[in-house]
Each structure stands twice: as C-alpha cells, then as structure tokens.
Amino acid sequence: MSRLFGSVRSRATLAATLVVAVALVAAGAAVLLSLRSNLIGQAGTEAERTARSVASELSVGKTPEQLALDADEGPVQVVDEHGTLVAVSEDLERISGAGTPEVKARPSTTTAPEGDEDGDDDAHAGDSLEPGEIDDSTTFTNGSVTVDQDTADYRFAAVKVETEQQGTLTVWAGAPLSAEQGAVRTALTVMLIGFPLLLAVVAAVTWLVTRRALRPVEGISGEMAAITASEDLARRVPVPDTHDEVARLARTTNETLAALEASVERQRRFVADASHELRSPIASLRTQLEVGAAHPELLDVEGAVEDTVRLQRLAADLLLLARLDAGDRPATDARFDLAALVREQAEGRPGVTVRAPEAVRTAGSRGQVGRLLTNLLDNARRHARHTVAVSVRCEGEWAVAQVADDGDGVPEEDRERIFERFVRLDDARSRDDGGAGLGLAIARDVAVRHGGSLTVRDAPAGGALFELRLPLA
Structure with a gap:
C-alpha cells in the first residue's frame, strides 16, 4: 500500500479524486437544499392560495357551515378566535401542525351583538381588520394529515379574515409535500449513483493523463539507472518533444x-x-x-x-x-598588498624589473596568489631573451598585475591551450628546461577561484604579456 501511494501518479489521482468528491458533495448539498426550498415554497404558495380562496368566501358573508370543503382539494380548517374548529374538510382522520388537532367541527361561540356599539368595540378590541377584510399576512407551518389511513406531510398556510357574524376567523389550508419529498429522494438517488461513477471516471482519467505525462520521467529514470549500472557517462537520457x-x-x-x-x-x-x-x-x-x-x-x-x-x-x-x-576557496576576509607581494616574488631574479608605485590591496590567499606570481615569473624568465617587465596598478574595481617578456610570444591559436594541464607548446624542450606543464594551469585556477581572471596577449616588446585581474579589497 505504501508503495502504491508512494508514486506521484497515485498521489495525483487520489488528490484529484478527493477534490472532485468534496466539490460534488458541496454542490449536491446546495442543489438538494435549493430544490427542497423551492418545492416547499411552491407548496406554501398553493396552500396560501387555497386559504385565501376560502377566506374570500367567508368575507362575502358565507358562514362556516355553508363552506364546501373537500379533503381531496387539500385539508382546510376554519378556527374562530377562541380556537374552536368551526369548519373542516371531510374525511380527515388526523391532522397536526394546523390550527387545532381536532377533525370535527363545532358551532362557533363567537357572536356579534346587534346595535351595541360598546359590544362591537369590545369584540374587535385589538383587532385591526374591518368586517369583510382579509389579513395580508400569512403564517406557514409544517404538519401531517391522515386521510383513509394514509398519512402524508403537508405545508399549511394560515390567513385571518374578519366576518360580521363570527368575528375573526383563521383559515388553515394545506398543500402536500409529496412532490418535494419525491423530487429530493429522486435527486439524492441520482447523486448516490452518479457521484461514485463520476469519481471513478475522474480517477481513471487522472491516472491515464498522469501516466502519459510522467512516461518521459520513467524513461529518464530507466536511462539513468542504465547509465549507473554501465558507468557509461557518454549516454544521454531521452528528451521528450515538449516544452514543459x-x-x-x-x-x-x-x-x-x-x-x-x-x-x-x-x-x-x-x-x-x-x-x-x-x-x-x-x-x-x-x-x-x-x-x-x-x-x-x-x-x-x-x-x-x-x-x-x-x-x-x-x-x-x-x-x-x-x-x-576539491573546491578549496580562499578566505575573503584576508587582505594583502599585491604590489608588495610582486616585489617580494621578483626579488633576486635577474633581468626582472618591477613597476609598482603604490599599494594595491586585494583579498584572498596570499600564499596561493604568491604561487601564481611565481609561476608567471618562472614562465616569463624561461621564454624571455633578456628582460621581464612586471607592473601593478589599480584599474576601476580591479587590481591588475602584468608580466611581460621579450621572447617569441604565444601564437593566438594556443592562447587558451597553454592554460590546460600538462601542456607544453615546445615539444622539443627537455623536461628539465620546460617543467611539467602545470604552472600556468595552476595560475589560471587560482585567479578564477579568487574571483579574477588570467589572460595572455602580445607584449609591446614582441613577447607574451600575461595579465592578472583580481577584485580590489
């Protein structure tokens, strides 16, 4: 198992599947909530329409006993202001969530006294509705209704109406929630079946795409393993025809x-x-x-x-x-005078002249730079006819030291090759006179590791001029 999920392909597939799963669950929950809310709203609208229809009949003078209430068109209850059920749909066996749990109507106990203005004031005290007026506000509740031993959930709407004979009546009408429940169940079933299939498709596609994308990596890995086994560094890994x-x-x-x-x-x-x-x-x-x-x-x-x-x-x-x-780097905090070091290395050498009028301070290994100067002076003295001229000066941010001889110089095509190891241009020279061919290679390496450079060109006197550049301290 650890090996399976240790691959990039497996982790990418798992991550993509988890992300899609979370997104699908969130989207599915949002869809179900929105669907349920819309369908409940539709049921509430239907129940309110029925309640206002019944309230309209009461507002024009019909009594509760004159109402034709059929349970097939939706359960309806008419309750007076004392909570007494005065009218109800036929064939109701049980009801909950409406005005009253009763399913049998009783005569209303509310009557309006005739010709008694004080009685009218008392009957309608605190009531803002006028006779025949229907309240604009609607109250919604959820409950259940049993008809013919079949129980179902309903959305109830309650509307108040003011009548002349019975006073304030409240009409409760219900609309079934079976459509909402059926739609939610259907959507949930589709999601439970479709989401796993969609996740399987996402996992398969991610696996195949990742496999295709990582196939060149497998080729690179295999070729590197073969190179390691064969120790053939001339081999190269395949480069795919992509730009990724x-x-x-x-x-x-x-x-x-x-x-x-x-x-x-x-x-x-x-x-x-x-x-x-x-x-x-x-x-x-x-x-x-x-x-x-x-x-x-x-x-x-x-x-x-x-x-x-x-x-x-x-x-x-x-x-x-x-x-x-091996990467031996000189210390950058050690400072020394390059001009004094040049004079020290040139002292006692016949035919060598030094021109270093001022101090030129640089940083690095004094011993390694001294070895560099010794190699340059030995090389110049070996090829010079009469004299070797050495100069030191500051030039911008650089300390510049030049070693020039009056010999034959270095051909232009060989000016880089002489800095290679064990290279001697004069093959006819004896080893005793020519050395091992390591001096200039060491000099170039020391200069580069000090952040500088070492080059060669023609000297004014016709010989070779070696120029060393090191950063000023």
Missing part, C-alpha cells in the same frame, strides 16, 4: 551528465599525465641511487638532488591542483 518541465528536466540531466563526463575525463587525463610525469624523475632518481649503491664513485649527487627537487615541486603542484579541484 519534464523536457527541461531531461535537458538539465543531459547537461549534468555532459559536465560529469568532462570532469571524469579530465580526472582520468590528470591521473595519466601525473603518473607519466612522476615516472621520469622517480626512474632517474632510482637509477642514480642504484648506480651509486653499486659504484659509489659514480654517484651523481647533484643530479639526484635536482631530480628530488623537481619531484618535490611536481608533488606540490599536484597537491595544490587537487585542493583546487
């Missing part, structure tokens, strides 16, 4: 897979290149140590030290790249 959220999900998933594939491929190349670069100094150092162990007089101590230093630098570069790849 599912299509955007598929495109985003494919973009994530492409980025992941590129990252894994870079990692593989990095491991392969690192292994290749480490193999040479380790093999050279091992060879020298083995020769020294067998023939101490042939041990090249200076060469072993150089290989060890080169191996140490390469290991440090690989460790820094690993930290950068």
Whole structure:
C-alpha cells in the first residue's frame, strides 16, 4: 500500500479524486437544499392560495357551515378566535401542525351583538381588520394529515379574515409535500449513483493523463539507472518533444551528465599525465641511487638532488591542483598588498624589473596568489631573451598585475591551450628546461577561484604579456 501511494501518479489521482468528491458533495448539498426550498415554497404558495380562496368566501358573508370543503382539494380548517374548529374538510382522520388537532367541527361561540356599539368595540378590541377584510399576512407551518389511513406531510398556510357574524376567523389550508419529498429522494438517488461513477471516471482519467505525462520521467529514470549500472557517462537520457518541465528536466540531466563526463575525463587525463610525469624523475632518481649503491664513485649527487627537487615541486603542484579541484576557496576576509607581494616574488631574479608605485590591496590567499606570481615569473624568465617587465596598478574595481617578456610570444591559436594541464607548446624542450606543464594551469585556477581572471596577449616588446585581474579589497 505504501508503495502504491508512494508514486506521484497515485498521489495525483487520489488528490484529484478527493477534490472532485468534496466539490460534488458541496454542490449536491446546495442543489438538494435549493430544490427542497423551492418545492416547499411552491407548496406554501398553493396552500396560501387555497386559504385565501376560502377566506374570500367567508368575507362575502358565507358562514362556516355553508363552506364546501373537500379533503381531496387539500385539508382546510376554519378556527374562530377562541380556537374552536368551526369548519373542516371531510374525511380527515388526523391532522397536526394546523390550527387545532381536532377533525370535527363545532358551532362557533363567537357572536356579534346587534346595535351595541360598546359590544362591537369590545369584540374587535385589538383587532385591526374591518368586517369583510382579509389579513395580508400569512403564517406557514409544517404538519401531517391522515386521510383513509394514509398519512402524508403537508405545508399549511394560515390567513385571518374578519366576518360580521363570527368575528375573526383563521383559515388553515394545506398543500402536500409529496412532490418535494419525491423530487429530493429522486435527486439524492441520482447523486448516490452518479457521484461514485463520476469519481471513478475522474480517477481513471487522472491516472491515464498522469501516466502519459510522467512516461518521459520513467524513461529518464530507466536511462539513468542504465547509465549507473554501465558507468557509461557518454549516454544521454531521452528528451521528450515538449516544452514543459519534464523536457527541461531531461535537458538539465543531459547537461549534468555532459559536465560529469568532462570532469571524469579530465580526472582520468590528470591521473595519466601525473603518473607519466612522476615516472621520469622517480626512474632517474632510482637509477642514480642504484648506480651509486653499486659504484659509489659514480654517484651523481647533484643530479639526484635536482631530480628530488623537481619531484618535490611536481608533488606540490599536484597537491595544490587537487585542493583546487576539491573546491578549496580562499578566505575573503584576508587582505594583502599585491604590489608588495610582486616585489617580494621578483626579488633576486635577474633581468626582472618591477613597476609598482603604490599599494594595491586585494583579498584572498596570499600564499596561493604568491604561487601564481611565481609561476608567471618562472614562465616569463624561461621564454624571455633578456628582460621581464612586471607592473601593478589599480584599474576601476580591479587590481591588475602584468608580466611581460621579450621572447617569441604565444601564437593566438594556443592562447587558451597553454592554460590546460600538462601542456607544453615546445615539444622539443627537455623536461628539465620546460617543467611539467602545470604552472600556468595552476595560475589560471587560482585567479578564477579568487574571483579574477588570467589572460595572455602580445607584449609591446614582441613577447607574451600575461595579465592578472583580481577584485580590489
């Protein structure tokens, strides 16, 4: 059960069915109440019409005994102001909710004294109706009537009429509520049968529509499972021919897979290149140590030290790249003077001139930016013919450091490739002279992680000009 309602399709179907069910119940209740109210109103109108018809006969001088009251036309009671039943429809066996529960008429006890003005005043004291006048107001009640042992519910209307002989009489007339009850029962039966069928249709349609809408998601899920099982990041999930959220999900998933594939491929190349670069100094150092162990007089101590230093630098570069790849972010609250750092890194390097007339403060890791500058200076000194010029200045919101040499420069088509790892443009160079090809890659990564940039273009002297931009503190 938990698995069934754990799917989006099941939850959507259940939610839609519940919403429709609540709406149907509310609408059904409103319809039944409105239908019942209208039908009761119609019965009341019919009862009032009958009561006023009888009252009209009494108002023109008919006595209650002269009224022809037939129960088939609706039960009628005429009650005097003392509550005495003076006229009633024939064949009534029982009545409730009207003027009196009695079903047998008795002579009226109300008489109007002749020629006694005081008596007239007393008889009509508190009565605002004139003889022959029918009251405009109507009183409605509900009750029941039994005729021929058949009991039914009725709507009663009471109308007062003023007569000369009997005084104030109240006419009670009833209209059956059987039509109202039958209509309400029929409507309720239709709702009890139709609502479940309608809910079943809503549930089925919602299930099918949701299934159709989520079918691409099932395809994406299945393909992702297959990619996980096969570890083939070159595969892509199918993108539906729609412009909805599912299509955007598929495109985003494919973009994530492409980025992941590129990252894994870079990692593989990095491991392969690192292994290749480490193999040479380790093999050279091992060879020298083995020769020294067998023939101490042939041990090249200076060469072993150089290989060890080169191996140490390469290991440090690989460790820094690993930290950068792991998302190592510099602290933004540490501030330092970029101009002073440039002068510090350039000190003692032959042929390097520095122009940094004022302090330029930036934020980040002083050690990482120092390593960046060291790599740029090493690269420039390696390719320069005579001099390397370094300058530092403020430019808007940026701290700008430029390192220019007078060498051969960098071809335009290679100006982005030189920042890739283990890339050396001069393949004829020896490894000892050219390094491992990690310096510029480290420099670019450090600049980007500090919120800046590192680019290369032609220098005024004809060589290469590397420009570092970092945000000012």
